[in-house]
Amino acid sequence: MSQQGYVAAPPYSQAQPGIGGCSAGFGPPNSSLHYGHYGDPNSSYSAPQPGVSKSTVPFGSSAPVGPPPPGTHQFSQTNFQNGPSTPGQQPHRFQGPPPPSNTGSSYPPYSHQSQPAYPNTASTSSATQLANQLNSMQINSYGPGTAPSPRMSSGHPASLQGPQLMPPTQQQMSLPPGSQVPPPANTVNGLCAQPSLPPMARQDGIPGPVPPNPNLQQLPGQPPGPGYHPQQANYGTQMAGSQLSYPGAFPGGPAQLPGPQQKKLDPDSIPSPIQVIENDKASRGGQIYATNTRGQVPPLVTTDCIIQDQGHASPRYIRCTTYCFPSSSDMAKQARIPLAAVIQPFAIVPPNETPLYVVNHGETGPIRCNRCKAYMCPFMQFIEGGRRYQCGFCSCVNDVPPFFFQHLDHIGRRVDHYERPELSLGSYEYVATLDYCRNNKPPKPPAYIFMIDVSYRNINSGLVKLICDELKTLLDKLPREEQEESSAIRVGFVTYNKVLHFFNVKSSLAQPQMMVVSDVGEVFVPLLDGFLVNFQESRSVVINLLDQIPEMFADTNESETIFAPVIQAGMEALKAAECAGKLFIFHSSLPTAEAPGKLRNRDDKKLLNTDKEKTLFQPQVNSYEALARDCVANGCCVNLFLFPNQYVDVASVGLVTMYTGGTLYKYNNFQVSLSDSNFLSDLRKDIEKTTGFDAIMRVRTSTGFRATDFFGAIYMNNTTDVEMAAVDCDKAVTVEFKHDDKLNEDSGALIQCAVLYTSISGQRRLRIHNIGLNCSSQLADVYKTCETDALINFFAKSAFKAILSQPLKIVREILVNQTAHMLACYRKNCASPSAVSQLILPDAMKVLPVYMNCLLKSCVLVARPEIPTDERAYQRQLVTSMGVADTQLFFYPQLLPLHSLDLKSDSVPAAVRCSEERLSEGGAFLLADGLRVFLWLGVSAPPELIQGLFNVPSFAHISTEATSLPDLDNPFSKKLKSILEHIQSQKPYTMKLIIVKQREQSEMLFRQFLVEDKSIYGGASYVDFLCCVHKEICQLLS
């Protein structure tokens, strides 16, 4: 059944032969051309290649090896591969899709259709699922308040009321399975993937240019003909338009115009991330995604939809690299697909989704399995009339505590299933009892300590004043529980240069008191009472202090600073106050003063590309690691705001931040007048962020596999407990799983992530996220449910961790290798036999190469003297704690055309691929990667646009100095602002706006972000990389 998903392909295959033929014809020339083409790339690519080369022979040589003609053949076969099932089925398959495609233009029906797809993929369960749904509907009627609409699961009226679309979908869902519509997602993807393949094949065989393009663009859909269309239908009709250019180009190109003189591979013909994103948006955007099925693949991170928790954690909390685990470790080894979950336990949910329920069992505390200590969750199976339950994780049979007893209904489910979040939801919270508290004492509300570097530079630059002024207003916005009037968080203030100054801001004082601690060798907290205060109570004293700090040090000439003692002091303060908390450290220089943690400038470009390069990413002195450990042990999270204008050794100073779940912000060459808005907005956001303090996370799994590796802004004392001094909404932990044993396909792979933390109001809580994945002994199932974005997240984090111990070269090789391996394995096991030289990408990993290439080009993995060491360390650290959405944007920036804005609609324009070819002289583009946002202006950008945005008459008048855009009352400006706002929302860092004018010096920087192109630092272009990977695969297969 599951394979049927692929069957959809056949129609394609029929269209393809032509292409195959084409390419075949061009085979020989291609190889030679290859050389020519890759001459350049080769050299640029050479850096990564040596490592790879074992398997991947340089293109030139490989080309002949992989005989072009077969390649072309493959092309045709590719289609078959995707649909491994026999051609005979095709017609049947076919029938399914077409109808929708025809009716396609109407949106709603499609949305429903995407849903049915899931039951299909989990074919075995489709029947049961139907039953489930029916059940759930029945149960609805059991629900206490008979909901007006019986279809609503009234057990959780609140949760369900929000998304009212829900009932209809459910209804719909029951229908499609019956109709046995082919699984859309996979097939579609498969089809999509195939378009991308031909170019590759063509590349092998056909170096020819893309003359067909113009033609094809005119008549995009035509060449593939009927075979093609149905596929699109699956995507949803909306896609059709946007897709036209893309698929059209591909089939047409090779098929019709095999120009031997073609020099470059048409970028349009290779898998486009934009296309994938847009397709997913089109098919699933704006809909309700209910997590009611084990192992269903969620929409992409880039897709906006409403997520409804129906028993599995929302993908906002957990995203997995694959939603179907291979059932045995052999399989897993074979596929080499990392089995990982990216957990963002405090991810923000949009207001239209239900916030987490809090379960309070009073003094008894959460109900847990006696053996494995897993928390009560939907995976627990109640038996013996409800008197006992069997743990889904370890299969231990536990007694149900009397207070928790409830009868079971006729299908063996508890009558109160929908009344209890812990029985029906994937994510919920428990109120923890004293057993879960430090020293068995109820925690105190956390505290924020602001620690400001008041050395000469910061005073002189006005930064100190800026911070102080901002704090005056910010302190009113400390996070608080919704039901509370004011924040329970206490605040404290420290300034420092070579010594530390603590401030007593007790409300009873007329003026603040300053206490200098100059014993930095053995730092301590000089006061307890009056240091951490409630801002509302001590307002006047605090304001007084903030007024005075800039003046107090106005004539300072102290230029040396300390750093480690500052953290130590903050940590000691929290320890003394017996609470968890966050330090906000505003620091600007290398700590060279005589004190623990003193650093020297060790930035040495000579180390680049040597075995010692890794030391640049390691802390300079050991004390920081010990400090980090202490901080974590005391629930002290360190947020670091760096304002360097030279080397500050981010790898060392940022270490504690990283281990304590803090956030590192870096503002190079900070100038108050220019860059303050970024910083202030970061600061504001950070202060307002919802955060869990003094957190400890435990990931439990069902038998057969376990979590083995953790990546993130975390600290691990042992192999299982993930300690986080604090964890905020943007922090994600990537967890890798390994097999212990065989997995049972029926029971699947269950994961429970429990985070014990202290809330902002000082309540000890447990946040539980549960997710169930499928297991399969079919590799195809695994490949089908892969999530490229999560994969890249995993690869990025593991690679960035690996560079601490391995030379960059090796790390890059491993990445390329693994990419090739995964694809080769697919090729070998899931695709029907075909010629070796054919590049076949699994549908779900279609964009893996381009993303992987972006990762390889990331400045962290590229050693070039032009890239500051600090910047690399900084980015390394950022990525380590990023969630999937952030890494996606970070590695593949969003490029938005502005010249063709639809000023009337609210929507953000569709992105284009990150390549210079997409730019046009007459246009303006916005490029955002999560840290920066570039506004690129073509030399002949429309004057009205320029006028509208900058209020200057012409291109020449635009100043690239500006770091913000003027607020103008015109549609252009407003539209752009709203777009910026939209991009910025949900992003942890405030993006720095950089205005780039075409053909000016600053364009160099901008170009680095056109990640599909060859990078000035030597990174391969997308096309080149694809070829490289292909060679690698060929090598593996041969």
Added chain:
Amino acid sequence: MATYLEFIQQNEERDGVRFSWNVWPSSRLEATRMVVPLACLLTPLKERLDLPPVQYEPVLCSRPTCKAVLNPLCQVDYRAKLWACNFCFQRNQFPPAYAGISEVNQPAELMPQFSTVEYIVQRGPQTPLIFLYVVDTCLEEEDLQALKESLQMSLSLLPADALVGLITFGRMVQVHELSCEGISKSYVFRGTKDLTAKQIQDMLGLSRPAVPTQQGRPLQTSEQPVISSRFLQPVHKIDMNLTDLLGELQRDPWPVTQGKRPLRSTGVALSIAVGLLEGTFPNTGARIMLFTGGPPTQGPGMVVGDELKTPIRSWHDIEKDNARFMKKATKHYETLANRTAANGHCIDIYACALDQTGLLEMKCCANLTGGHMVMGDSFNTSLFKQTFQRVFNKGFNGEFRMAFGANLDVKTSRELKIAGAIGPCISLNAKGPCVSENELGIGGTSQWKICSLDPSTTLAIYFEVVNQHNAPIPQGGRGAVQFVTQYQHSSTQKRIRVTTIARNWADAQTQLQHIEAAFDQEAAAVLMARLGVYRAESEEGPDVLRWLDRQLIRLCQKFGQYTKDDPNSFRLSESFSLYPQFMFHLRRSPFLQVFNNSPDESSYYRHHFARQDLTQSLIMIQPILYAYSFHGPPEPVLLDSSSILPDRILLMDTFFQIVIYLGETIAQWQKAGYQDMPEYENFKHLLQAPLDDAQEILQTRFPMPRYIHTEHGGSQARFLLSKVNPSQTHNNLYAWGQESGAPILTDDVSLQVFMDHLKKLAVSSAS
């Protein structure tokens, strides 16, 4: 010179010196047979209304080892303009300024009546006085408030140009910066970590700006005083600031859990205070004034742990060697005290708490530096408040009664050597020909440093006659001693006071009666007592008592008149008659008896005993008792239980306490309210009289005594009962068969028994 008594008094008046012997035995052997050593009580800065200081430098003997000051005893050749040193016989030229000298035109220092001269010399820069308050904040709210008020008040009493600084401590030690506006700033130190002076100065940013750290900081390089001025500021400048700062002082904010003492870092606080001054103002007059309300409980110098269940060490613990922290703490404070003394600063300790505060360990801080030690129950008592106020009292000439950094140099003629000194001083280790090998007190030197002294500060200085028996002293020869005290006057002037005295020699074998008659039994009692107390510091109490007894018996044997083995025949001449009684009371005094006293109290009493002048010391040894009754004017009565009569009011002054005791009848009358009836106005006056007298004592005494007003049967009456000679006890009450007096419930021997034993032992031929 009618009597020796007058002579003694006159000498004391003029020179502030009292010798145990005013005629000296002329040989070493004889001198040792005198039992009471040749010694004197010297009050270097005794107030002299009639002594205007001279405004020039003293003339010194040119011999480098002598350097005695020209004095009335020197032989002067007016024609040759030469003078002969009376100590080393070196002939010296007068300096050019003395060119006009002649028999009729003598400089003051040559006139006989100016055996004591004070010189004002212009030397070195004048630095203002420094007062560094070191304040414990682990106090009860009420106490702290009172202390704060006292401190605020004291600011107005300081010399306007004096520098003042503030250190507070509790769990941490805070050094307050005084020059800042708008925000009070302090440097905080961990209370558990001892720091060297260098570290302290580095951390306070006081180290002289080193060359490498200078770039780009023009402000701090300017002047050394500017830097330290952050912590030490002229009173007149930061008066208001400091008043506010003191006003805002909070109790130590660190939580003290039940069953714990607050963590008090006295040791580190003192160390920082010492280090601060050491680096910035060495060898200038400075007082570190420590105000503490409890024992140090952490860090170096801790005296007791913070667990309340372990009480602070008692004499019992010390005897059993059970005082865990004592040795270490004592060592810490000794080190500090020596450093402080080396810098010429002094440490005052104002300890007010109901329990002990560790004075035992800290005593050396005050003892070695000449600082004050004040012990009270609470800062919120007039005892503390007035005592503290009195530190800043001014003398008759409007000058503060304090002087600093004194250097006492003693010179003797050849027949004498210096054995040592006992008092608030440290040795300067000045060896010389006149230093004896036999040490009494702080010996081995002819110079001592007294970091702080006031007009009543008195040192006991012990000599040794070294003249050999067979080397006769020329007829009419006189032994001479010169005391040269250089000090910093409270007006910051440098002054030198020179006292030269001479006494006749007498051959003890032939002229014993002269020597006997010239015995100053009061001075001798005090001098012996000081020796005894000094020994008691390092020896077991019983040993000291035994030693004192033996000395007394030997003295009686030497100077008593008796027939052997007949106690009844024993007589002592008038000049010795009171001495045994002094010894009796000394034996009972808290200076030698630790029973019923805590180690702190003993240290406190001994501290004062070692520095007060003769009169006060005598009061301490043998309290004074006055009786007020209708039978006549107030009269001094015997310090005896027989003096306690129902119709008497008694006023006892023990130096540390003033006790007013109403006899039984008087108390009843008072209860009945007769004093309020107009017809019994005389009773009212009777009641008032001792109060007025007590007030008079209270006004002048430093430290302010504990004032006790009690009556017959009152619990506080124990202060009186424990002091009087227990002539009537429960044992012999009926044997005496008298109704007068009150029986004392004690097993102590009475003076009568003591005397009987003494006589018996003195006349015994066995010993």
